Amino acid sequence: MKPHVHFREIEGRSPGYYALLGLLGLLVGAGLVSALYMEIEGHWVTGMNNRIVWGTPHVFAVFLIVAASGALNVASIASVFGRLQYKPLAPLSGLLAIALLVGGLAVLVLDLGRPDRLIVAMTHYNFKSIFAWNIFLYTGFMAIVAAYLWTMMDRMGRPYSKPVGLLAFVWRLILTTGTGSIFGWLVARQAYDAAIMAPMFIVFSFAYGLAIFLLVLLAAYGWTGRPLGEGLLRRLKNLLGIFVAASLYFVTVYHLTNLYAAEHTGVERFILLEGGIYTALFWLGQVVAGYLLPMAIVFSPLGRSRGWIATAAGLVVLGGLAQMYVTIIGGQAYPLILFPGKEVSSSFFDGVVADYAPSLPEVLLGVGGIAIALLAVAVAVRVLRFLPEDLRDELVEAQAAAGGGDGSGTAGGERSGGAAPEAAAAPGSAG
Secondary structure: OOOOOOEEEOOOOHHHHHHHHHHHHHHHHHHHHHHHHHHOOOOHOOOOOOOOOOOOHHHHHHHHHHHHHHEEEHHHHHHHHOOHHHHHHHHHHHHHHHHHHHHHHHHHHHHHOHHHHHHHHHHHOOOOOOOHHHHHHHHHHHHHHHHHHHHHHHHHHHHHHHHHHHHHHHHHHHHHHHHHHHHHHHOOOOOOOOOOOOHHHHHHHHHHHHHHHHHHHHHHHHHHOEEOOHHHHHHHHHHHHHHHHHHHHHHHOOOOHHOOOHHHHHHHHHEEEEHHHOHHHHHHHHHHHHHHHHHHOOOOHHHHHHHHHHHHHHHHHHHHHHHHHHHHHHHHOOOOOOOOOOOOOOOOOOOOOOOOOHHHHHHHHHHHHHHHHHHHHHHHHHHHHOOEOEEEEHHHHHHHHHHOOOOOOOOOOOOOOOOOOHOOOOHHHOO
């Protein structure tokens, strides 16, 4: 009989599980209250103004949307590229992708100032705007990934797993290209207006999504006591290091290109040398914490420790938030160049760097988006079979060698006489 990796819900009866739900629910509530407060009082209670129109909530929203695309990478590696060792992780990968996108869009909608006008954006389209395109890209992504999950979790859908997986892979590349193009096609800002931002955001998504996936995977298996193989974890952390290195490469090329072009010299000096908080976040947050330290961890003996792997993934997440802050807010703070080569003066702060300080409601709304995503995952693994009972290396490798199994070990969770006796976790171990 072929070996199978069996899936099962977590029990979700421990005090720790209920405490996690309570904490995430509290953060979601704080985000909703913050959104309501900004809706009633107006955006003057935030740090935003008529020069910084995309504030901290957009930092969290764009980060979550970009990470959602990357979170699906694990499933794509299994179905599109045929690396069957990753197949048992595919359902969790799809679930996390949808959850992160929902969390990011929730922040985006609640930060509009008039969320009730979302219906206008959904019924009237200006296809010269990348934002109109993104409405189709985001909703299409959720629908395709939901279909992808069906092919993984239902016997009737299994014959369609590879073509739907390929469609999901292509769609998420288009989605992240659209998100990067929001900035790459915005010619009015000196920090944007670069075609490289579209592929650069794709690489960012690989790193951010895999970092969050690793954190969720380590937490889920650590808290439930389910076996997680070192070999599988080693592959994932090495892949994270490669994606982080690729991100550093694209950022380096982006800034070198801007330094070469005379029109971008001013904004590069601002970001790299004279930008105050933006310069500090770039070098200490994005480069050191987001790139150099994670690579040093995963490619050194420290990477053998699960605690250090989680630390590296956490640093990638923090570095990603710093990256988005520098890109979104720092790009707006730098003054517009209305007439290149000319001196311009008026009472409207021409040539002056815009002031911005995040307010508590903005931060709580952004954190609430992350909490929405994590709460959705925590509830989903309790009610549906997204998590394998046993991910020890010998079982995963045996199923991969057998061609991934016939699917009876997928989320349907059927028992098979050929399954290893130790494949089922102890009933009391599931959080």
